[in-house]
Amino acid sequence: MMESRPSIMGHLREATRELHKEAESRPLQRSMARGTLPRGAYAMYLGQLRHLHSALEEALDSAVSEEPALRDLHIDERRRVPDLDRDLAALGVEVSSVPALPPTERFSARVRRIATENPVALLGPLYVMEGSTNGGKFLARVLQRSLGLENGDGLAYMDPYGDDQPRMWSSFKQIADEVPLDAQQSEAVTEAAKLTFEAIAEISDVILPPDTFAVED
Ligand code: HEM
Numbered sequence: 001m002m003e004s005r006p007s008i009m010g011h012l013r014e015a016t017r018e019l020h021k022e023a024e025s026r027p028l029q030r031s032m033a034r035g036t037l038p039r040g041a042y043a044m045y046l047g048q049l050r051h052l053h054s055a056l057e058e059a060l061d062s063a064v065s066e067e068p069a070l071r072d073l074h075i076d077e078r079r080r081v082p083d084l085d086r087d088l089a090a091l092g093v094e095v096s097s098v099p100a101l102p103p104t105e106r107f108s109a110r111v112r113r114i115a116t117e118n119p120v121a122l123l124g125p126l127y128v129m130e131g132s133t134n135g136g137k138f139l140a141r142v143l144q145r146s147l148g149l150e151n152g153d154g155l156a157y158m159d160p161y162g163d164d165q166p167r168m169w170s171s172f173k174q175i176a177d178e179v180p181l182d183a184q185q186s187e188a189v190t191e192a193a194k195l196t197f198e199a200i201a202e203i204s205d206v207i208l209p210p211d212t213f214a215v216e217d
Contacts, residue, residue, distance in 0.1 A: 005177075006186075007177050008123070008176060008177060008179065008181055008186055008189060009127070009173040009176050009177050011186065011190065012124070012127050012189070012190060012193050015190050015193070015194070016128070016190075016193055016194060016197055019194060019197035019198065019201075020197065022197070022201055023197050023200050023201050023204070024135065026201050026204040026205055026208070026210075027204070027205070027208045027209070027210050027211075028041065028045060028204035028205070028207055028208040029204060031208060032139050032142065032143065033138075033139060033142060034142075035142045035143075035145060035146035036146070037143070037146065037147075037208075039091070039147050041207050041208055042091070042143065042147060042154075043088065043091045043093045043098075044098065044207050045203075045204070045207055046084055046087050046088055046091070046093075046157060047088065047093065047095070047098030048098070048100065048101055048104045048203045048207070049080070049084055049157065050081065050084040050085070050088065050095060050098065051098075051100040051104045051105075051108060052104055052107055052108065052129075052199070052203075053079075053080040053081050053084060053129065054081050054108075055107070055108035055111045055112060056111055056122070056125055056126070056129065057074075057079055057080075057081055058112075058115075059111045059112060059114065059115035059119075059122055060074040060115075060122055060126070061074075062115055062119075063115050063119035063120075063122050066119050067119045067120045067122075069120070069178070069179040069180060070119070070120065070122065070123065070126075070179065072175050073123070073126060073130075073172065073175055073176060073179075074126070077168075078130065078168075078172075080129065080157055080160065083156035083157040083160050084156075084157050086156045087153075087154045087155065087156050087157050090149075090153035090154040091154050101203060101206050101207075102206070103199055103202035103203045103206060104199070104203050106199070107195070107196070107199035107203075110195060110199075111125060114192055118185075118188050120179070120181065120185050120188070120189065121185070121188040121189050121191070121192040122192065123176060123179060123181075123189045123192075124188075124189040124190060124191065124192030124193035124194070124195075124196060125192055125193065125196040126176075127172075127176065127189075127193050128193050128196040128197055128200070129196070130169070130172050131169070133159075133160060133161060133165055133168070133169065134165070134169060136157070136158040136159055136160075137158070137159050137165050139158050140152075140155040140158035140159035143155060143158065
């Protein structure tokens with residue numbers, strides 16, 4: 001009998017479950033979900049994501065020549081930089097005026113290193129950022145109301161696919177599960193996914209720091 005290949009998507013989901021919980025409970029994510037995030041903090045978050053996705057997309061642009069298996073995942077429709085540029089413009093923010101915060105800069109440097117040392121591991125960050133469209137759809141609805149964003153202006157990043165989101169996510173998982181990975185590569189993908197969740201949490205905590213005196217619940 002042919003042994004079925006273990007699903008990297010199933011593995012990533014399990015291996016990062018706790019980190020997802022951590023990320024969605026940062027003060028920034030909580031306040032986004034509650035509808036209390038100030039407009040400036042939202043713009044700063046998108047500005048950081050602009051730096052992060054720009055590093056990731058450039059890394060993937062160069063990685064696909066060495067790792068053709070990633071090519072079907074790194075398609076124009078899944079590029080987030082154009083969405084972020086539109087959102088920042090809608091919010092009246094000049095892209096070049098948003099400096100990369102230290103954790104954003106650190107993450108970008110790590111992504112560039114992964115691209116040269118072990119390009120297939122870029123599947124990890126790609127998984128985390130693509131998977132975030134699951135919660136983004138819900139957050140976009142709250143942000144639209146709380147920030148008074150008309151016609152979806154400023155929400156292209158949070159809800160890039162509209163009604164197609166479930167289909168885009170399931171096709172991402174299907175294609176990603178076809179990427180041939182040995183055990184070592186799977187481990188590298190998982191490590192890179194973990195550091196992406198950690199970077200998002202760190203970036204979020206710089207923008208909206210946890211209250212030092214609050215008792216953790
Ligand atoms: C308030 C913030 C957030 C909420 C409410 C939220 C909510 C969700 C929901 C409802 C799902 C679908 C779960 C399922 O169908 O099993 C999901 C999946 C996911 N989210 Fe989030 N999320 C949030 C923040 C984030 C952040 C900040 C990231 C990373 C940048 C992230 C990455 C992911 C990933 C990778 C998945 C796919 C998990 C998998 O099935 O493998 N989420 N999220």
